[in-house]
Amino acid sequence: MIVSSVFRRSSRDYRCQQFVEAVTDYLEGAMRGRDRSRFEAHLRHCDGCEHYLAQLRRTIELTGHLGVDDVNALGPEARRQLVGAFRDFHAPRA
Amino acid sequence: MFLPRPLVALPGPALHARGDAAHHSSENQYVTPVASDYVDDQILVASLRRGDEAAFAWLLDRYGASLQRLARSYVATAAAAEEAVQETWVAVITGIDRFEQRASLKTWLYRILINVARSKGVREHRSVPFASLADELDQDEPAVDPTRFVGAGDARAGSWAAPPVPWDEEPERRLLAAETLAVVEAAIATLPPHQARVLRLRDLEGWASPEVCNALDLSETNQRVLLHRARAKVRQALESHFEGSTP
Ligand SMILES: [Zn+2]
Numbered sequence: 001m002i003v004s005s006v007f008r009r010s011s012r013d014y015r016c017q018q019f020v021e022a023v024t025d026y027l028e029g030a031m032r033g034r035d036r037s038r039f040e041a042h043l044r045h046c047d048g049c050e051h052y053l054a055q056l057r058r059t060i061e062l063t064g065h066l067g068v069d070d071v072n073a074l075g076p077e078a079r080r081q082l083v084g085a086f087r088d089f090h091a092p093r094a
Numbered sequence: 095m096f097l098p099r100p101l102v103a104l105p106g107p108a109l110h111a112r113g114d115a116a117h118h119s120s121e122n123q124y125v126t127p128v129a130s131d132y133v134d135d136q137i138l139v140a141s142l143r144r145g146d147e148a149a150f151a152w153l154l155d156r157y158g159a160s161l162q163r164l165a166r167s168y169v170a171t172a173a174a175a176e177e178a179v180q181e182t183w184v185a186v187i188t189g190i191d192r193f194e195q196r197a198s199l200k201t202w203l204y205r206i207l208i209n210v211a212r213s214k215g216v217r218e219h220r221s222v223p224f225a226s227l228a229d230e231l232d233q234d235e236p237a238v239d240p241t242r243f244v245g246a247g248d249a250r251a252g253s254w255a256a257p258p259v260p261w262d263e264e265p266e267r268r269l270l271a272a273e274t275l276a277v278v279e280a281a282i283a284t285l286p287p288h289q290a291r292v293l294r295l296r297d298l299e300g301w302a303s304p305e306v307c308n309a310l311d312l313s314e315t316n317q318r319v320l321l322h323r324a325r326a327k328v329r330q331a332l333e334s335h336f337e338g339s340t341p
Contacts, residue, residue, distance in 0.1 A: 015252030020237045024322035028303065030314075048257030052238075055258055058269070059329040062278050063297040065270065074158040074179070082183050083151055089187050090145030 014038045019049045023056055135199045142190045154183065157200070160299055161207050167287045167294075168211035170218050178211040185210070197308065204295075204309045227312075230288045231319060237326035261336060274335065281331035285324050292317055293324035 019042050025031045026039055043049055141149035161182060165175035185206050193202055244250040282290055291310055295301045307317050
């Protein structure tokens with residue numbers, strides 16, 4: 001990989017091991033200024049870290065798929081009772 | 095009549111009656127209702143206060159499973175989690191009139207659950223060492239196994255020795271296979287409780303960071319640390335899964 005001398009220095013200071021610990025700050029928008037420039041500069045020149053970031057994005061996406069089909073944990077009986085309790089609570093009192 | 099227009103647009107049980115096409119397209123599957131909650135809250139809260147059963151049933155179906163899962167991270171048994179959820183619903187029924195709407199209805203609901211489940215958990219764990227937040231944060235947990243990087247003493251120290259490979263070559267079908275999702279679920283199940291809660295609320299329920307900090311009483315920074323560690327572990331589990339099995 002050909003790296004310009006400008007980047008050689010910063011990428012030497014900023015290693016993959018630091019990058020992987022910074023991805024959440026980056027994804028959360030909690031990274032500013034110099035930290036962000038160094039992170040992005042590293043990302044442009046490092047395939048391993050690019051793959052790591054892509055994997056993490058995939059991970060988040062896959063986690064988001066878990067909830068989709070999973071409705072109605074409440075059994076029908078408990079559900080009926082709760083709706084009944086709601087009804088009773090709102091029934092005009094004698 | 096219930097189901098005001100904004101609510102119908104939300105995913106969840108209320109949506110099953112609607113066009114399935116939108117629901118099943120992959121772009122729409124993980125759209126979360128977060129952004130719309132404030133808009134809908136006024137109508138939903140007013141309906142609940144009026145005693146609208148359909149509104150209450152909608153709430154039960156929309157949040158029941160998710161409350162149950164979150165409760166499970168505070169207590170030792172599924173039965174205790176169920177109890178916490180039931181108590182939460184009773185508190186909703188009797189407390190909706192006193193709900194001041196300073197937070198969203200959803201945040202209020204989860205805060206009730208968390209308080210109920212936490213006090214149950216504290217009672218249960220009286221004799222068992224309870225993993226505190228400080229304990230969890232104090233652990234030194236690198237996002238990636240240090241042996242994946244070049245070791246100290248080498249000019250390339252800290253660079254990948256065994257870099258990750260792209261998953262994009264995995265066919266979409268395999269990425270979304272039940273088997274893959276089961277790996278994610280199993281990884282979440284082994285997370286320490288604080289990490290599991292943050293990950294569930296953020297990535298599974300799709301909450302925004304301020305909502306999670308608020309519901310779980312976490313600082314932004316601590317929330318980020320917990321999320322970081324949790325996601326890193328789930329990624330690791332997926333990587334092992336993809337590498338360990340042939341497509
Ligand atoms: Zn790198």
